[in-house]
Amino acid sequence: MICALASSVCFGAASVFQAMAARAATPGTGGGVDVALMWRALRQWRYIAGLAMDGTGFVLQIVALRTLPIYVVGAALAASLAVTAVIASRVLRVRLRRVEWTAVAVVCAGLALLALTSGKEGHRSGPEWLPWALLAAAFGVLLLGVVGGRLPEKPRALVLGLGAGFGFGVVEVAVRLIDGIDFTDPSWYALLVGGGAAFLLLTSALQRGSVTTATAGSVLGETIGPAIVGVVWLGDRTREGYGWLAVLGFAVAVAGSLTLARFGEPPEPDDAGAAASPARPSEPGPAREP
Template structure:
């Protein structure tokens, strides 16, 4: 569970650092490629990438030790980390309800920490790896066809697709039993992990470009927590400590609900642009709210 929380801290902090680097890089000309090249030369962006890599290692370690439902809820809590770090580094003002949501996330994780047992002892049915690969392909198709989705539901569907893709990664890590090269080449879970992660990033990028950040992130949180948690319980043998199943369910629901309340931090908020002298201060609003 410590590794899961470490992954959440890494991912949440990386989001803010990369947002700061992208903001500074956005002052020059050129297109998206030029923006990326300017951003990647900044130490904050590189630090964010390093934190993402470290967070993934923490995630893998956590998935090999504790149930998927606990890891999924902990990863969703990275939104709380982003909110707190953004309040410090980006001087984003959190409302009382948002600070309350951060506390709710912490309470849910505390309940999960008390109630969760060790990871399940089952390897799952033989078809599960192929099922995860099928889901990964579906997520890839959703991401590639994002522009063809209904406009009103586009952000939610792409967000859900990204969540399912990251969920495939969570399950696939548990399904990989051997690291021998010959076994990895023949294991469908390996291809599900690689394709699911790439497809998830594609769908999430498309969702953030084509719709509401809050809606897309809400779909992401739902997709990456509920589905993998059910797979872990039903097919991989994830259980709770004796007599504490109710506490695990409550902690999971509370933690996810708190993360959904912080969904606008799925993309780190930007500082408001300087007010135009001809515009009344009362007409401005917080970016990302």
């Protein structure tokens, strides 16, 4: 559980740096997913720092996934938005409203319930078709990005965010299925394709359209699906008699995280004193054409 929470801290801090770098990168033309955007973002030191934090968080996530049920780790990762909100309030001087401080407390309460009620991770390997289904889902995330990038602004943000969440969810399940280094195992390729596609879609969503909507979609995509897979096929269980309380804790943690979804959005980089000005609660428009 300590590794899961530490992973959440890493991901929460990384999102602040990556969101600011994505907005500072030179905008591309058109409204779809911009493959070259990640390369332009890599020229920003903040994005590099965010990737380093993501790498550390991923290692901690792997340790957590090997010892805890997926639904616990997924809820902890969603709680990274609470970390982002707290960092934004201190570093970027973003003013949290009372409802948002309440949401931070709600997330902590949900995680506490999960910590008290969760059992050990399941030891099932799942059906034989599951790794191949994961690989198909990973490529489906890429396809979802192509289709979603052509949608109007509001549905585009939601679809790209959901796609990124599905990609991260594929990574969570793949980590549980991998058993040693075996490159004939489709789970390895599902992890690589799903993780890469998720980063691509999330980076595009951070620059284009409503980042608040995209962040909320990502939280839903990376928590609910993997949790179901863990319980149904991998044997994840709660402590005897505490199933209802674990469901309540999971729902509470995710609901609190969704309330904090606006903290996926950084201040505008070209505004004077942007780092010290409060973030606007309103939704941002699409990136300006060059």
